[in-house]
Every structure is written in structure tokens, then in C-alpha cells.
Amino acid sequence: MLGDRLKKLRSVRGLSQEELSKQLGLTRGTYAHYEINKRQPDYETLKKISDFFDVSIDYLITGNEFSNSSDEMWKEFLDPKTQIFFKDLKNAPEEKIEELIRFWEFIKERDKNK
Template sequence: MNYADRLKFLREKTGLTQKFVAQKIGVKNNTLSSYESGKRQPDYETTKKLADLYEVSIDFLLTGKEHEGSSDDMWRELLNPKTQVLFKDLKDAPEEKIDELIQFWEFIKNRDKTK
């Protein structure tokens, strides 16, 4: 089950309508619909509101699993639209490309330490 499916599942499980949830989290009904269909992804604040409404963690909402130690600050950063630009293609990237990106980032961090 992916993120969009989990949103719809949790809403239906709690017996809430899209209209009610949209009003509760402060978005338009068609915006919530686009979250549930996977066409859009909410920002951190909206994700936090959804997690609170459904009484689940952000970890569960996004990954389907509970992870110990995942802080709200971490999710706030990862769900930041500026940060998402960097990560949007990573979820489908091959492992070797991700490893290469990590090596490149380590190079940049080390380079900046020597300046």
C-alpha cells in the first residue's frame, strides 16, 4: 500500500468524508482528493494534521511502518518543497546511483571543510 492508498484507507476506516477531512486540515476537497489519488503530496504541516487526525505517526502515514526516533524536524525538512526537489527522483533511482550521489555529497562536504 502506498502513501495515497494509506490516506484513503485511513479516512475510510475512520468513516470520515473527504469534505470533512479537507475542512479539518484546511485544504480544498479537490486537494485532498489529489493527495488520495497520488497526484499531489502534502507539505509537512498538512501531513502532520493528517497524522494527528487519523491518530497515526507521520512515519506510518508516509512509509506504512513505525520507525523509532524519526523526529518531526526530520519530516519537516524532508517534506519541505525545496528539499523535495532534490529527492523527487531518488525513490525510483537504482541503488548504484544513490550510492554515487552519497559519495558526491560527501565530497562536497569535505571540500567545504578545507576552505
């Protein structure tokens, strides 16, 4: 899960939650909730985290190191206006998230060719 990956990345860097949250411009409590999967970061925060650790948002969300969906796709997925359509995403198994990503990319490609 996202929280497990965040904790692993932070531990590998030898950072405390306090140190990392300061680097990211978050409160320690907010960041701690991400690590224990009580809250899901928004797109901007995920982007900061992925940039800080030099990993893709795909890796943070799905654990797939070899997938690299566009930032624009994640921005749309995680936009509060569209999250109602994806409200179950944060609790979905990682393989279902990957399937949804493939489906979303198919729709975007199809619409681009119209």
C-alpha cells in the same frame, strides 16, 4: 502508497473526503489529489493529517507502523528548498524511502557528535 493509507484511515473513521478536508482546512479537490497520489502534501499538511489520525508521518509516507522518525527530519525532507535533493522520493518504493530515512538519521547523528 500514501494515497491508499489516507483513504483507508478516512474510511475507518467513516468520513467523506469533504468532511475530512474541512476538518483539515483543505479543499476537497486538494485532499482528493492526495488520495489518488497526484499530489504530495507538504510537511504542515502531513503533520495535520498524522495528528488527526493519531499516526506517525513515517506511517503515512512508508506504511511502517513501528518507525517514528523525528518531525524535524520530515520537515527538512519535505522543505521546498531541499526537495530538489529528494525529488524522486514521492515515487520511490517504500523500502527505499525507509533506507533513505536511516541514512539521513545516520548523517544527523554523525554531525551532532562533531
